[in-house]
Amino acid sequence: MVQRVALTRCESYQLPVLENSLKKLLGLLGGIGEFVKNGDRVLIKINLLSGRPPEKAVTTHPSLVEAVVNLVKEAGGIPAIGDSPGEMATITGLARAYRTAGFEEVSRKTGVPLLSFEDDVMEVENSQGHLYKKFTVTKQIKDFNVIISLPKLKTHPLTYITAAVKNNFGFIPGLRKTEFHLKLPDRELLSEMLVDLLDTIKIDLVILDGIVAMEGNGPAGGVPRKVGAILASRNLVALDFVACQLIGYKNPFDIPTNRIAVERKFFLPGNMEILGERIEDLQVKDFKRIPQDVSRKIPLFLSKWLKSLLSAKPKIIDELCNRCFHCLENCPxxxxxxxxxxxLSIHYSDCIRCFCCQELCFQGAIITERPWLVKLFTA
Known part of the structure; x- marks a missing residue:
């Protein structure tokens, strides 16, 4: 079966521009009516890492969410918006995050509810899972027959990019995500888990916000970088294949979730068709990406011995720290x-290199530090 990825240029978050670009994008896949029918209850799953203003490029842009809500309504769907932030989320904290990120205003304008994923949970099973055969996720998904995922294109210290596949992690409520980082500090194991989750929750459509992405110290402390693109597909891995090439990856298999998903036959690159714009016409070749981990290149008998010398680690830049203590409160x-x-200081003998501290540092005060020995293997 051919997996289609639609790619369209979009230079602005102005609502009329977005709505026109979205209609063009989805038109390449048959239109919104291919995904949403009259009376469908539609969950719009955003990327709400935390409450940050839209111009910081930490979350899905609220204008894109509003445009998708309007399209769903035009098709006769009944939409709702939801996500679970990466940090500890109280009811008050979640409301504040929705407000600061601009989604409270979207809800007010459209009349669409903002959901909490923190309250009721349920277990979903996946007998084909490699690491996890069941997950505890928000019970909200039971109330919807269509799920549209709206990730934000950003860098990430463990998965290199956060896009379609990584956005599914938000279905796992609040601090339960921390448990996975505790059990799976290795990027390969975390990626295996994300592919297990991919096979557990059915996403009907993914639309990637790549108009302004985040480069450098993502997914929270990096720098907004204009890419000027939106992407859509039914297949999350196919979309991630295109997305990583947009930001300069020559080999999509450098992204571990891509490689693992292909190995497990979730997606066959030879069966992919890109519709609309060409990747090379929108590609940002000098996008500041997360440096590649070299541990997979080290012989197995040496890997354990060299791990502490070769592993990147989080480093606190005290001059940038504002003492919010998010890292202190959320370290697994x-x-x-x-x-x-x-x-603040980090005890590296106990650190599992999950980079939760960096992910939740909105000052950019925690960076990924690469050891000098890595140069011996990357020269």
Whole structure:
């Protein structure tokens, strides 16, 4: 079966521009009516890492969400918006995050509810899973017969990019995500889990916000970078194949979820068709990406011995730290400590390199530091 990915240029978040671009994009796949029928209850799953203003490029842009809501309504669907932030989320905290990121205004204008994924949960099974054969996810998904995923294109220290496949992680409520980082600190294991989750929750359509992406120290502390593109597909892996090439990856298999999904036959690259714009016409070749991990290139008998010397680690830049203590509060192994002088430090002997601290640092005060020995294997 041919897996189609639609790619369209979109230069602005102005609503009329977005709506025209979206109709053009989805028209390449048969139109919104191919995905949403009259009376369908539609969950629009956004990327709400935390409450950050839209111009920071941390979350799906609210204008894109509003445009998708309007299209769903035109098709006769009944939409709702939801996600689970990466940090500890109280009812008050979630409401604040929705407000700051611009989604409260979208809800007010459209009359569409904002959901919490934190309250009721359920177990979903996947007998074909390699690492996980069941997941605890939000019970909200039972109330919808169509799910549209709206990820944001960003860098990520563990998965290299966060796009379609990674956005599914938000179906797992709040601090339950931290448990996975604790059990799966290795990028390969985390990626295996994400592919298991991919096979557990059915996404009917994914639309990627690549108008302004995040480069560098993503997914929270990086720099907004205009790419000027939106993408859509039924197949999340196919979309990620195109998305990573848009930001300069020559080999999509450098993204571990891509490689693992292909190995497990979720997607066959030879069966992909790209509709609309050409990748090379929109590609940002100098996009600042996360440096590649070299551990997979090291012989197995040396890998354990060299791991501490070759593994990247989070590093706190004290001059940029505003003492919000998100890293301290959300570290799965509690290896971030507040010193007597008020400064924060990381106990690397306990650190599992999950990079949760970096992911939740909106000041960009925690960076990924690569060891000098890596140069021996990347020269």
């Amino acid at each position: 192994v509690k290896c971030v400590e507040k010193n007597k002088d008020g400064k």
